[in-house]
Amino acid sequence: MAQIVSLAEAVERAIHDGDAVAMEGFTHLIPFAAGHEVIRQRRRDLTLIRMTPDLIYDQLIGAGCARKLIFSWGGNPGVGSLHRFRDAVEHGWPAALEIEEHSHAGMANRYVAGASGLPFAVLRGYNGTGLETLNDDRHEAPTIRPITCPFTGETLTAVAAIRPDVAVIHAQRADRAGNVQLWGIAGVQKEAVLASQRSIVTVEEVVDDLEPRPGAVVLPAWTVSYVALVPGGAHPSYALGYSARDNDYYVAWDAIARDRDAFTRWLDESVYAVPAGQS
């Protein structure tokens, strides 16, 4: 059953060194404040899982929290590169980063398999691509393999389930019992929470009653471990109905992330020097 705690307490209790952590939110509702708290608490050797690493994982990778990244598109949307991610892959700074790479369709289905309690999911995908080759017989621990349909004999693609230790998401609101409600672009957050052992949900507000909303995703309190009240906790991403995506910030991030010193200064001033939930 969900416990309503502070952000610092949620991260302290749910996320440990070496954990596989999925912070999800597809452009919308990205849990930035929780990511910053993971940096502040100096977690190490994390396996970071996310379809679009976005600025949030650029920051965690640059801060030295990650050992491995599982992802499907690592760019700054509409702007260009994630320079901290590139520096880690191209030059091993601040540490070497192991990568496990998929397409969006593959990652989405891996979460669906995890949420469904299945070892894999099936899709039409990857045929003829370099990602298929990276997972062929010559490689250990593949996560993309051909599978034959038992009914038609057709060859399809199986992708291995993702089962993170912890899912972290941001939502518009929760009630005092810890039931969570989110709407707008809903990404893979439901699947990520249901696939994970533990979960943290930061929210814009805690309300007495969750008024039903057509099309909203509801995560009942008994599927969530911790709820923390963090208004604005998705910035520079956004929470539909509460804030707009700060596109200027995404554009400005390019120059900060391009330079190791500028990034290190940003970490000191905008994360380490700031209390939990206020960055």
Add this chain to the structure above:
Amino acid sequence: MTSQVSADPAGVNDLTYTADEMMTVTAARTLRDGMTCFVGIGLPSAAANLARATHAPGLVLIYESGTIGAKPAELPLSIGDGVLAETADAVVSVPEIFNYWLQPGRIDVGFLGAAQIDKFGNINTTVIGGNYSHPSVRLPGAGGAPEIAASCREVIVVVRQTVRSFVDQVDFVTSVGYGSGPGDRERLGLTGAGPKKIITDLGVLEPDPDTLEFTVTGLFPGVSAAAAKERTGWDLAVAAEPEVLAGPSPAELDALRSLQTRGSRQRSHP
């Protein structure tokens, strides 16, 4: 690539435009009213939104964020800007957009960009140089592109043409065009027809009906076949008489510039 060229050599209307604008307008013209279009961000998104603002008001824009039938009045910066969700006919989850909508072949056209592309329209957006584990340049990766390239009924690629982007062999096959030639898509079980056009800042390429090798079939006003060959890393085929494509009309330019102005104003004053 942003050099100004005159669309009106006689100077009657004093109309000038950039090569990027010509590319975006040409890409927009390939979309017909009422089509469903799976849109990648950047140049493809600008072209798809321009088509909807001009000749194809009923164009259905579908973004991988799960927004179906989005009608943004300004160009979004990302595929998940709030304006896409607020104006969409439906907003679905990411597993649903790929499994229910893209995979079964419901979508007419996929609009993609590329970092590298070869003569068979295979696309690389993953790594350049070195090897996969130690690349010279790490690009963003696949995103939705491999399955868009596989499953949309057809694909249009929008990419600036340089010797670095138009390569003899891509360093990594992120998304499959025609593989190594005729028969490969069928052998791989790819259900869509594959890339029908590559639109660049010089002109338009289409696959040769027999060899499937991309061939220049159209050039922008003032661009020579020799210039296109010079900016290509393989021995580029050119049609016997490539069409000289019409420059942007004043209405097309107005609509494009107004979409872009509104997009950047929204960024500066959220």
